[in-house]
Amino acid sequence: MQAYDAAIVGAGFGGLAAGAELSKKGYKIAVFEASNELGGSAGKFVRDGYRFQSGATVGMGFEPGGVFDRFYESLELSKPPMTLLDPIMDIHLPDQTIHYYKDSHRWYQEIDLHFPDVKENVKAFYDEVFKVGALVDRLIEKRPVFPPKTISDLMMIPPLLDKDSIKLLPFMTQTVYHRLRKYGLEKHKLFLTFLNGELMDSVQTSVEYCPAFLGYTALQTFHKGAFAVHGGLAVIAEQWGEFIKQQGSDVFKRHPVFEVSKEGDTFKLSTKRNQAFYSKRVILNNSVHNFPSVVNDELLKRAYVRKSKEQERKAWGAFIIHGGVKEKVFKNTDSLYHQFIDPDNSEALHDGGQFLLSLSSRGDTTMAPEGMRSFTLSTHTVIEKWWERQEYDNNKQAMTDNLLSTVNHYFDGFTDSLDLVLPGTPVTFQKWLRRDQGKVGGYAPDGRFSWLRSYSARTGIPDLYQCGDTVFPGAGTLGVTLSGLIAARLITKD
Numbered sequence: 374m375q376a377y378d379a380a381i382v383g384a385g386f387g388g389l390a391a392g393a394e395l396s397k398k399g400y401k402i403a404v405f406e407a408s409n410e411l412g413g414s415a416g417k418f419v420r421d422g423y424r425f426q427s428g429a430t431v432g433m434g435f436e437p438g439g440v441f442d443r444f445y446e447s448l449e450l451s452k453p454p455m456t457l458l459d460p461i462m463d464i465h466l467p468d469q470t471i472h473y474y475k476d477s478h479r480w481y482q483e484i485d486l487h488f489p490d491v492k493e494n495v496k497a498f499y500d501e502v503f504k505v506g507a508l509v510d511r512l513i514e515k516r517p518v519f520p521p522k523t524i525s526d527l528m529m530i531p532p533l534l535d536k537d538s539i540k541l542l543p544f545m546t547q548t549v550y551h552r553l554r555k556y557g558l559e560k561h562k563l564f565l566t567f568l569n570g571e572l573m574d575s576v577q578t579s580v581e582y583c584p585a586f587l588g589y590t591a592l593q594t595f596h597k598g599a600f601a602v603h604g605g606l607a608v609i610a611e612q613w614g615e616f617i618k619q620q621g622s623d624v625f626k627r628h629p630v631f632e633v634s635k636e637g638d639t640f641k642l643s644t645k646r647n648q649a650f651y652s653k654r655v656i657l658n659n660s661v662h663n664f665p666s667v668v669n670d671e672l673l674k675r676a677y678v679r680k681s682k683e684q685e686r687k688a689w690g691a692f693i694i695h696g697g698v699k700e701k702v703f704k705n706t707d708s709l710y711h712q713f714i715d716p717d718n719s720e721a722l723h724d725g726g727q728f729l730l731s732l733s734s735r736g737d738t739t740m741a742p743e744g745m746r747s748f749t750l751s752t753h754t755v756i757e758k759w760w761e762r763q764e765y766d767n768n769k770q771a772m773t774d775n776l777l778s779t780v781n782h783y784f785d786g787f788t789d790s791l792d793l794v795l796p797g798t799p800v801t802f803q804k805w806l807r808r809d810q811g812k813v814g815g816y817a818p819d820g821r822f823s824w825l826r827s828y829s830a831r832t833g834i835p836d837l838y839q840c841g842d843t844v845f846p847g848a849g850t851l852g853v854t855l856s857g858l859i860a861a862r863l864i865t866k867d
Contacts, residue, residue: 376639377403377623379864380652382630382667385413386850387840387857388658389613393448394861396620403650404617405642407629407807412610413658414806414813414842415850421793423747424740425695426605427806428813430731430749431458431710434851436598440514441609444854448616454603456734461599462710464567465783467717471567472708475596477503488564494556495564499592501552505544506593508537509586516859519845522677522831525866544585548821552585566716571595573722573753574712574729577689577817577848584824587847594851601709604739606850629807633657633837634669640837654836656860661828661843662688662809668837677833686826687819688812688843689723690756690799692772693749699790700735700746709734713779725775728752745792750776756810759799769796815848830860838863 379395381388384406392404410416414428432455434440445452459475471487474480477499484495512533518526544552549572553559569579575591576583602608614624625644632643633655642650657667665673665680673680711730715721733740733747741747758768773796781787799811806813818824827845830838840856842848847856 376651376653377401378652379403379654379656380405380640380642380650381656381658382633382642383407383413383658383841384411384610384614384624384626385658385841385853386415386610387842387844387853387860388413388656389610389617390444390854390857391656391658391840391861392617392622392624393444393613394858395864396617396622397448398865400622400864402617402622403652404614404622404624405628405630405644405650406624406626408805409626410607410610411614411624411626412607414808415606416610417605417607420695420795421697422742423695423697423745423793424605424733425747425795426607426731426749428691428693428751429606429850431461432600432602432606432609433594433598433849434854435600439597440851440854444858448613450612450616453608453612455600456603458599458601458709460708461595462712462729463706463708464570464712464714466563466566466714470783473571473595475599477596480596487567488561491558491561491564494558498553498556498558502589502592503596505541505586505589508541509590512538512541513590513846513855516855516862518829518831518859518863519827520825520829522829522833526829526831541586544589545824546821547585549580549583549585549588551821553580562716566714566721569722570712570714570727573727575849577753577814578819579722582817582819582823584818584821587818587824591849599710601734603734603737630659630667632669633667633672635672654864655838656857656864657832657837657839658841658857660808660812660841661839662812663807664832664839666809668834672834672837675834677828677831687817688756689753689814689817690759690811691751691797691802691813692724692754692776692799693751693797693801694773694776695793695795695797696748696750697741697745697792698748698787699792700741700744702784702787702790703732703735703746711780711783713783715779723753724755725752725772725779728776728779730780750780752776753814754799756799756812759811765798765800769798772796813842815842815852830856830863836867 378400416427460472464471731749802811838860840860844856
């Protein structure tokens with residue numbers, strides 16, 4: 374029986390990063406992807422002449438010295454064509470639009486314009502954001518295994534403790550809300566509305582519940598560089614998949630793994646049509662939400678993941694609309710990304726209270742027919758209601774109408790210029806991306822110490838590892854890529 378050195382279940386960014394890293398080091402690996410596309414929640418699909426991004430749309434970490442920049446250099450690959458965004462996005466409120474600039478000087482000018490009564494307080498807050506975010510970056514770039522589970526994991530901690538890392542302690546024991554109190558901003562409605570929108574987009578929660586160091590890291594990441602990758606983020610996944618194959622390893626599409634079990638010292642991966650593959654080591658890149666349904670009962674007993682506790686962990690779903698629209702609707706804006714926030718919505722931050730619009734670049738015929746643009750609308754949503762069959766169609770139509778009409782309010786003629794509208798719910802995410810109950814984006818932080826309940830790349834089962842948005846350091850293409858690289862490093866060292 375021939376066995377791979379490592380098998381990776383799921384071809385999201387974390388799994389592909391791990392696969393590229395291991396294959397570069399000479400490991401014979403196999404990547405198994407259930408769908409016909411690579412990239413997972415950052416993948417793509419094509420419909421009626423339009424190319425759509427499945428979920429994530431903004432590229433981060435491509436700036437010089439960034440995570441993706443250094444990874445591409447290590448693989449000796451050329452980065453795909455991309456455009457640096459500045460402004461990063463336009464944030465639309467009922468009575469004003471805030472341009473969220475990458476450049477800190479221009480961003481501070483925007484702060485002067487929109488928050489004149491507390492402008493110095495807001496700028497002082499952002500000074501702290503940039504300093505603390507940079508310190509966190511230095512720690513995470515060393516790829517620690519957190520939480521530590523073995524002696525070797527613990528031995529990685531002391532080298533991380535220096536005079537700079539000690540400065541992070543207050544931010545690891547407080548929420549963003551606590552920090553806002555220091556600057557007298559905790560009751561400023563407009564700034565709270567803005568900040569909650571940005572944190573919900575990046576960390577899945579609000580200032581009240583977001584650990585300060587996590588929120589600061591996310592906020593300062595925008596200002597290091599946000600990019601529109603030509604052809605979408607799936608281009609990156611396709612590059613990494615091709616790299617893996619060029620190293621002599623295998624990438625299997627349309628190969629869902631239904632069960633991971635153990636035969637002696639080797640893992641058995643059972644896939645479609647009773648096929649079986651064997652590997653000495655395994656990395657699971659399909660969300661911890663799915664963990665109990667993938668590993669067999671014998672292995673599950675040895676894992677850190679407990680099915681009962683996993684079901685209690687809060688996570689969001691996503692309601693998403695992919696569509697096509699006439700290019701002329703957006704003739705007065707160069708911004709590709711727009712956020713819409715309703716400060717008076719009783720369900721603010723989710724279910725339409727806050728949502729994003731991502732547009733393909735003007736004239737990009739790889740994404741849309743000539744004279745048209747593809748777009749994606751996405752909002753966080755409470756999962757439970759989408760599994761109530763009797764109300765499903767009504768809820769879906771109501772949410773679709775709400776999002777489309779809101780965009781039309783800011784961009785007149787939008788609804789009349791629509792060519793294609795494809796709404797999707799958590800049910801869609803379970804069906805096509807195999808996300809348990811449609812949960813996406815990792816876990817929603819629910820307090821200052823919630824980060825201590827993170828899952829590490831270790832599962833508790835020797836030679837079985839995990840990565841992805843539910844594994845430290847968390848959601849977003851940067852987080853999942855780093856988690857994949859951490860899992861790959863453990864394989865090379867254990």
